[in-house]
Amino acid sequence: xxxxxxxxxxxxxxxxxxxxxxxxxxxxxxxxxxxxxxxxxxxxxxxxxxxxxxxxxxxxxxxxxxxxxxxxxxxxxxxxxxxxxxxxxxxxxxxxxxxxxxxxxxxxxxxxxxxxxxxxxxxxxxxxxxxxxxxxxxxxxxxxxxxxxxxxxxxxxxxxxxxxxxxxxxxxxxxxxxxxxxxxxxxxxxxxxxxxxxxxxxxxxxxxxxxxxxxxxxxxxxxxxxxxxxxxxxxxxxxxxxxxxxxxxxxxxxxxxxxxxxxxxxxxxxxxxxxxxxxxxxxxxxxxxxxxxxxxxxxxxxxxxxxxxxxxxxxxxxxxxxxxxxxxxxxxxxxxxxxxxxxxxxxxxxxxxxxxxxxxxxxxxxxxxxxxxxx
Amino acid sequence: xxxxxxxxxxxxxxxxxxxxxxxxxxxxxxxxxxxxxxxxxxxxxxxxxxxxxxxxxxxxxxxxxxxxxxxxxxxxxxxxxxxxxxxxxxxxxxxxxxxxxxxxxxxxxxxxxxxxxxxxxx
Numbered sequence: 001x002x003x004x005x006x007x008x009x010x011x012x013x014x015x016x017x018x019x020x021x022x023x024x025x026x027x028x029x030x031x032x033x034x035x036x037x038x039x040x041x042x043x044x045x046x047x048x049x050x051x052x053x054x055x056x057x058x059x060x061x062x063x064x065x066x067x068x069x070x071x072x073x074x075x076x077x078x079x080x081x082x083x084x085x086x087x088x089x090x091x092x093x094x095x096x097x098x099x100x101x102x103x104x105x106x107x108x109x110x111x112x113x114x115x116x117x118x119x120x121x122x123x124x125x126x127x128x129x130x131x132x133x134x135x136x137x138x139x140x141x142x143x144x145x146x147x148x149x150x151x152x153x154x155x156x157x158x159x160x161x162x163x164x165x166x167x168x169x170x171x172x173x174x175x176x177x178x179x180x181x182x183x184x185x186x187x188x189x190x191x192x193x194x195x196x197x198x199x200x201x202x203x204x205x206x207x208x209x210x211x212x213x214x215x216x217x218x219x220x221x222x223x224x225x226x227x228x229x230x231x232x233x234x235x236x237x238x239x240x241x242x243x244x245x246x247x248x249x250x251x252x253x254x255x256x257x258x259x260x261x262x263x264x265x266x267x268x269x270x271x272x273x274x275x276x277x278x279x280x281x282x283x284x285x286x287x288x289x290x291x292x293x294x295x296x297x298x299x300x301x302x303x304x305x306x307x308x309x310x311x312x313x314x315x316x317x318x319x320x321x322x323x324x325x326x327x328x329x330x331x332x333x334x335x336x337x338x339x340x341x342x343x344x345x346x347x348x349x350x351x352x353x354x355x356x357x358x359x360x361x362x363x364x365x366x367x368x369x370x371x372x373x374x375x
Numbered sequence: 376x377x378x379x380x381x382x383x384x385x386x387x388x389x390x391x392x393x394x395x396x397x398x399x400x401x402x403x404x405x406x407x408x409x410x411x412x413x414x415x416x417x418x419x420x421x422x423x424x425x426x427x428x429x430x431x432x433x434x435x436x437x438x439x440x441x442x443x444x445x446x447x448x449x450x451x452x453x454x455x456x457x458x459x460x461x462x463x464x465x466x467x468x469x470x471x472x473x474x475x476x477x478x479x480x481x482x483x484x485x486x487x488x489x490x491x492x493x494x495x496x497x
Contacts, residue, residue: 014386018393025397068401069408076418077430088398095394099386110386117457124450139420140431147435154446161453169460227421232405236398301495304442308494312449312485316478319456326464327471 030060043293070231082136087236090129137228145224149215156205162315180259187258253280
């Protein structure tokens with residue numbers, strides 16, 4: 001009877017599902033922080049955290065205690081309310097976006113008919129938090145970081161939305177459940193390889209992760225908008241970043257990689273669905289971590305030019321290809337071929353731009369030795 | 376119908392409240408657990424160890440605003456594209472060419488900005 005009451009009452013139902021998410025988020029934070037430090041450590045030929053617990057697994061717990069018991073500092077010249085409210089402005093939209101994100105066919109909070117649009121809309125709100133943090137801190141590094149963050153996020157927002165739009169065109173729906181349902185035998189990455197690549201690159205930029213960590217670059221602006229934040233307040237920014245990372249990873253596996261259906265179809269036990277989603281999502285997260293370890297940071301002019309002169313025109317190209325195929329009812333494989341050709345052109349132009357835009361430095365044996373002796 | 380629409384956005388309201396509570400809970404926990412010893416030096420903003428000169432209420436270069444304007448145009452375009460994108464499979468060829476005109480006008484705008492050097496970060 002109690003179960004019936006819970007299912008019947010939309011308030012209780014939502015409260016219980018969201019309560020589960022609220023419990024999972026801190027746990028997830030501890031796991032992902034450990035994974036990231038460990039993977040980065042191994043990629044840099046270090047061990048990573050090893051001291052707290054077996055193989056350093058309890059490191060996150062120790063960090064949480066440390067952050068909770070740290071003195072909360074606020075500069076005396078800071079704009080008090082803007083400074084204090086910035087962590088809210090970063091975390092709350094991310095938690096709100098989780099509402100529309102299903103994990104499997106049954107594990108979800110609510111399937112919104114405009115789910116995709118809703119997630120995209122909330123994705124753009126987090127910039128307000130960054131600008132608030134930068135402006136409120138009364139710190140020059142923070143202000144520069146906030147201006148850079150604003151420029152980067154709004155620029156990459158456009159190709160990000162357009163790549164999602166390409167998905168919505170093929171699926172004829174903004175409902176994520178429907179989009180996954182129509183990918184039963186062929187995931188959308190097969191039809192839209194170009195949109196997928198643009199989604200991953202723009203997603204990386206939306207997360208401010210390397211090579212797009214210009215707003216929060218330690219060696220340029222000392223951590224950007226959150227220079228002045230310490231203790232648990234700082235960790236709220238970290239929480240926002242990590243939760244949006246999992247958000248984009250889940251979104252990518254749902255709309256491009258076939259979610260919980262492909263390649264086994266819809267009629268499988270929940271365990272298999274969870275395993276499928278876990279594998280796809282982890283692949284995205286590990287890719288993001290890998291990129292952090294192996295790519296150098298872009299310059300800000302390269303970053304902006306790359307978005308407006310390359311990503312944006314190619315995102316429109318994908319939209320036009322989709323429109324052409326769908327409007328004239330051509331078979332879907334024509335979309336694959338055109339998208340692949342466009343992807344080839346995209347890679348070629350990117351490669352050429354990368355070779356032109358800097359001094360190509362090829363050290364001779366002697367100069368390499370000289371550099372080595374200095375280091 | 377209206378009630379159904381309302382029902383599907385109840386979780387959004389609860390998530391908003393829960394998000395606020397999550398952050399507030401962490402801040403309250405910090406407030407209870409942390410030591411408080413304010414000194415004057417702790418209230419100075421960080422500037423690599425130097426005492427900061429002046430407030431950081433400086434001006435931001437205008438190129439940021441140019442990109443903001445460009446973003447506004449293309450973001451609104453994306454909002455217009457969403458209803459078209461969902462129905463394109465049913466609407467057929469005419470809708471496609473009409474939207475192509477719209478995209479073309481904006482693409483011309485982007486090309487003009489490109490030509491005028493707005494896209495170059497100087």
